Amino acid sequence: MSELAIELSQVTKRFGPKVAVNAISLSIPLGQVYGLIGPNGAGKTTTFSMMCGFLHPTSGSLRVLGVPPTPPGNLKGKLGALPQDALLPPGWEIGELLTYWARLSHLPQPEREAREALEKVGLSENWYTPTEALSHGMAKRTAMAQALMGKPPLVLLDEPTAGLDPRIAAQVRQLIRDMKGQQTVVVSSHNLQELEELCDAAAIIDKGSIVKAGTMSELTGLGAEFRVQIARGDIIPPELTQLPGVTSAKMESPGVLLVRFDSQAHKPEEVISRTVAHLLQTGVLILGVTRGQRLEDRVLQIL
Ligand SMILES: Nc1ncnc2c1ncn2[C@@H]1O[C@H](COP(=O)(O)OP(=O)(O)OP(=O)(O)O)[C@@H](O)[C@H]1O
Numbered sequence: 001m002s003e004l005a006i007e008l009s010q011v012t013k014r015f016g017p018k019v020a021v022n023a024i025s026l027s028i029p030l031g032q033v034y035g036l037i038g039p040n041g042a043g044k045t046t047t048f049s050m051m052c053g054f055l056h057p058t059s060g061s062l063r064v065l066g067v068p069p070t071p072p073g074n075l076k077g078k079l080g081a082l083p084q085d086a087l088l089p090p091g092w093e094i095g096e097l098l099t100y101w102a103r104l105s106h107l108p109q110p111e112r113e114a115r116e117a118l119e120k121v122g123l124s125e126n127w128y129t130p131t132e133a134l135s136h137g138m139a140k141r142t143a144m145a146q147a148l149m150g151k152p153p154l155v156l157l158d159e160p161t162a163g164l165d166p167r168i169a170a171q172v173r174q175l176i177r178d179m180k181g182q183q184t185v186v187v188s189s190h191n192l193q194e195l196e197e198l199c200d201a202a203a204i205i206d207k208g209s210i211v212k213a214g215t216m217s218e219l220t221g222l223g224a225e226f227r228v229q230i231a232r233g234d235i236i237p238p239e240l241t242q243l244p245g246v247t248s249a250k251m252e253s254p255g256v257l258l259v260r261f262d263s264q265a266h267k268p269e270e271v272i273s274r275t276v277a278h279l280l281q282t283g284v285l286i287l288g289v290t291r292g293q294r295l296e297d298r299v300l301q302i303l
Contacts, residue, residue: 004063005031005154006027006051007062008024008027008047008050008051008060008062010061011025011062012024012058012059012060013046013058020043021050022207024043026210028186031182032184033180033185035198036048036203037203037204037295038303039303043209049083053069076106077107080154080155080156081157082144082146082158086143088142091131092130093129094118094123095114095115095128098117098145098146105150115127117145118145121144121168121172121175123138123141123145136163137165141172144157144160151182154183155183160172161173161191162191173194176198192296193295195295199216200215200216201214204299224263225259226261226290227252227258227293228288229288230279230284231255231285231287232285234283235251239282244271244274245266246261246271247261255287259271276289
């Protein structure tokens with residue numbers, strides 16, 4: 001198997017005249033938590049559905065765990081998926097339903113898998129609850145439990161925390177953190193703080209195309225820029241660009257100095273310390289220093 005969990009090459013999906021996904025190329029290494037970011041209608045769910053093998057691309061090619069994802073049997077037992085609007089069949093108790101699904105996936109100890117998965121999503125008390133009696137959040141957690149059963153090497157989660165209360169959402173985030181390095185997880189969410197915390201890398205999609213992709217550190221500029229909150233004093237940017245490593249310096253907004261630096265040749269701590277020392281020497285008073293930019297701000301800037 002290749003070192004890539006997922007590889008999309010020039011993948012396009014049309015629905016009649018509508019181009020939902022437009023020539024996307026994407027590589028997701030094994031063991032990463034990878035985020036799909038984008039506004040409503042960007043094409044995230046369509047991309048997910050193609051990765052799961054639920055939809056066939058109009059053109060381009062996909063490889064998931066080294067094989068084409070269609071027909072879906074290609075990935076049997078290797079892929080756990082939480083679709084965006086997971087619907088549970090009526091007339092089942094959830095323990096019974098998960099055990100049935102575990103059997104369908106040929107897991108060796110179906111009932112045990114079902115119990116462990118329900119425990120992970122905080123529903124261990126609900127073994128006998130009928131599917132019709134589940135709240136939206138409980139139904140979502142049941143669907144998530146299905147995706148986790150058997151510890152598949154690849155887990156695709158479309159908006160896993162949307163509609164969950166804060167305590168359960170935090171529990172789901174911890175589950176994803178625990179999978180890091182052991183399973184590959186692709187997760188889409190509109191909660192960008194959540195993705196910033198969880199993901200090793202992400203792609204920002206808009207109108208079916210990737211507008212930016214990279215590691216979280218690249219996306220947030222963590223290794224290449226910092227901001228200094230200025231309380232008082234005169235900033236002379238040309239003086240700052242004379243400092244070793246500093247490539248640009250400008251007032252981004254009143255009281256906020258943005259400094260970019262050459263992260264290949266210089267360590268962040270050295271450039272930051274030199275800059276701060278220079279500012280202090282020239283009588284500038286500083287309120288704080290932050291590295292990079294919040295993912296949310298970055299995404300709003302890009303889209
Ligand atoms: N079956 C379909 N038939 C026609 N158009 C579709 C179909 N599925 C999706 N689309 C369109 O494709 C585009 C991408 O939709 P998609 O659901 O992938 O977006 P998304 O990024 O997941 O959005 P959201 O954040 O709202 O869930 C949208 O314009 C949507 O209307």
